[in-house]
Amino acid sequence: MDKFVIGIDFGSLSARAIIVNALTGEILAEKISEFKHQIMYDCLPDGTPLPDKFAIQHPKDYIDALIETVTGVLEISKVDKNDVVAIANDFTTCTLLPVDKDGTPLCFKDEFKNEPHAYAKLWKHHYSQDLADAITKKCKDFNIPSASFGGKVSSEWLIPKVWETLKYSKKTFDATHLFYEAGDYINYYLTGKENHSVCFMGFKGLWSAENGFLPNELLTSLDKGLAGVIGSKISNKIDPVGGCIGCLTEEVAKKLNLTTKTVVATSLIDAHAPIPAIGLCETGNLMLVLGTSTCHIVNSDKPLDIKGICGYAKDSVVPPYYTYEASQPSCGDQFQWFIDNALPKSYFEKATEQGKNVHTYLQELASNLKPGQSGLISIDWFNGNRSILNDANLSALILGLNINTKPEEIYRALIEGTAFGTKMIVDNFNDNGLKIEKITATGGIANKNAMMMQIYADVLNKEIFVSDCALSGAYGSAIYATVAGGIYPDVTTASSFLAKTTGKYYYPNKDNAKIYQKLYTEYKTLYNYFGKGENDVMKRLIEIKNS
């Protein structure tokens, strides 16, 4: 009898499910569902305006997408529901929503539907950096070991988002039975069981295997209202990766066209799920997940105090390793910004004349440029900086413009800027004892933009393997499902059988690497000047903007 698993990858705007043969790795079907409300920045569905820096979602979209994609892959693949052993999801994070004691998201209820804090706060919801900074400070006062969270708390994380709810909507806070990471909420919906992924808590919950959550005394000193929040509104039950949360409830099994025998695996962070999918269950092989933003994920066998990364967590992705994460919050995002906001009309016309799409046309022009030929350099902080500096109030710059500067030169400089940003992160790992032996890239953009990958190889002066596993998030989730379903004993074993390891190598061009080394030196000088307090113009400009 064949055995099948379903993996679902929840992104910022849609979810994608696949159904996979758990023994052969064959992907039988794929189904995508867009979130109806997408991301709400400006107002709620009823028109209630949102404060600046809000980025919230409607959790009903998650449930709708879950049902549509799971029933979709079952229907397309014709797999017998009795053969579906397990289901797992990965989710963007920290995406936090409050639910009541019946497990209903508060925003589903009439009394909360016009309350912004009752919705799901997406990872890019940045309302409370001040609260995050206050937590960072208290952690120092309380001598909390900070290595596991990179030394600086982000407004994206769980504790600032919970505190923000208490501070700005006590009614929501009081009505909350549990604050759920959206991935865990999906699993709660599927099984009716309280759960908390070690991966979410280790990276976004200020929780560590060694020290648990922040002490109650610290939280109380921040705000008396936070007293006792751990163990009540924030569950302290932590589930291991590959762990089994429970089986589908009868009600949900019916909705999904599955049975109550299907088990549900612990959720993972979406950017981490590809690790077993592309066979990186080893140490020192850095995975670059290149999308709208970039994640840098790497395993190590030891805990290290590396400043300025997003953090590490033990047993959170590939037990028994410590998995480290760093991040650049803008990659494809800024290339798309460029296409939408800075690519002139004439380029669209010329692309059309040549029967090409504008991306292809632009990439061809940019590919013909040599490193340094444009005289441009850019800093890639279009969404601030998340690793090394961890400062949302930084902005991007383009330097070296002149009257002859061409759009393709700016486009290439923007790509080079992200590559230099990646090199800063790689150097930071190496300099702090986490030796990066290999680099593997995944994500749509890595496969679509060969010029970009060659630039990365040249800038990093290191060969880069680009995995051609197109659905690495959902496929990674499927692999975790096989472990939860008891088909393989652990993630590493499952990966050794199922990983998709085909792809393409990009080798550094020595001449280009030499020029890029010079440009990188310039980038670092500017990075330090603008990022480390010598000239805080970027922050002052934001203050003026907000005043």
Next chain:
Amino acid sequence: MDKFVIGIDFGSLSARAIIVNALTGEILAEKISEFKHQIMYDCLPDGTPLPDKFAIQHPKDYIDALIETVTGVLEISKVDKNDVVAIANDFTTCTLLPVDKDGTPLCFKDEFKNEPHAYAKLWKHHYSQDLADAITKKCKDFNIPSASFGGKVSSEWLIPKVWETLKYSKKTFDATHLFYEAGDYINYYLTGKENHSVCFMGFKGLWSAENGFLPNELLTSLDKGLAGVIGSKISNKIDPVGGCIGCLTEEVAKKLNLTTKTVVATSLIDAHAPIPAIGLCETGNLMLVLGTSTCHIVNSDKPLDIKGICGYAKDSVVPPYYTYEASQPSCGDQFQWFIDNALPKSYFEKATEQGKNVHTYLQELASNLKPGQSGLISIDWFNGNRSILNDANLSALILGLNINTKPEEIYRALIEGTAFGTKMIVDNFNDNGLKIEKITATGGIANKNAMMMQIYADVLNKEIFVSDCALSGAYGSAIYATVAGGIYPDVTTASSFLAKTTGKYYYPNKDNAKIYQKLYTEYKTLYNYFGKGENDVMKRLIEIKNS
């Protein structure tokens, strides 16, 4: 009997003549002629490739334009040729061409037509900054007073261009009887008389009323080939402004449909000619000539040692004053760059939908922004910096970009960058004893872009009068012609009768001025950091580009 004069304004791409009633100031006709070869950057007419940083023109275009525009205004106005008392031109400068002993431009001759150095080197021909730097150094060694040329020799000027010809095309140098400023060459063509405008020589010839040209000993120490060049290939006959060079030759009078009674006035720098046209024959009233680039012209009654300006020259525009010039080499140039290279397709579409041209549409959007609202700041060195820093190897930057940055925000930041650059120059005058009492703007862009003029008033925190004299260059030339023709005794008197003094005032908005003061502080910090040696990244990027 009415008396008429003709003024011709030679720009970088075209010439424009007007015919004016010398007693009433009425402009009877206007005629423009585009230069057939425009500016040659890449190759000669026969395909001979040009080195990088060449910017040359074909002097036949000047003669063709002269004939077309002068005969044009005569034909349109029906003025009797016997009533045309005088003719004058103003010209972009230093635009230098070599002529043989018969007065024929060398590039007209078969043996030189494929020789780049035999053509007219336009002001923006920047081939030999190294030679200019060597001259600056020698001037220090020889204790040459440098105040009149702002302390630093530019590759745009006469002596570097002559030396460049000697160094890279000895054949051209040897065949040259006289090196002519193009404006003086026009006058030579008209009269057959050797001439040299005090305005050209004072600002671009390293000549001063007090000290004459650079000493032969200095020139010889640069290059033995330059021995004796002053007084031979570079005429040391200097003509005063408003002076009479001579009458039209018979041959030329015939071609122009004029008579040999028409006198020809000394030529002026195109950016200086508007001074009497708009009534600025006083001291301390700064004229901003806003076009593709910006000139800052102001009279003073004393010589001052002001570092970093283009220079000053006595009796060069309005005797007996010292006229000072500073310059920003990119103004409209970079706004046009933005439209051509960075304005997205969607903006053209929306402009069309609304039945507007794209400039109007963009200005409307940018007008709705408040100072500081974009969080952007730009440095305006798209063509390098010509005043204060006098460094062609600087480049522009845009800082403060984020994923939500809109094109109109960048456009406004580019305009603000040029305004900050102007404030640097105004502050430099004031700080060095040349008190700027009033500011008057002229040039097409000043009348077309009200938002820009309001930004300038707010940034400078000073009222700005925008002259609506549309043809101020040609009209200024016409005024000089009235003096040469003996209608008025001097420029100031002529201007007092003829100046066009209507226009519009822009008053600073105090709230905006306060925000701009903060942004200007940021601009200055970046200006000094990148421009004064703390971080020479811009120069190193150009080195890498050229290597």
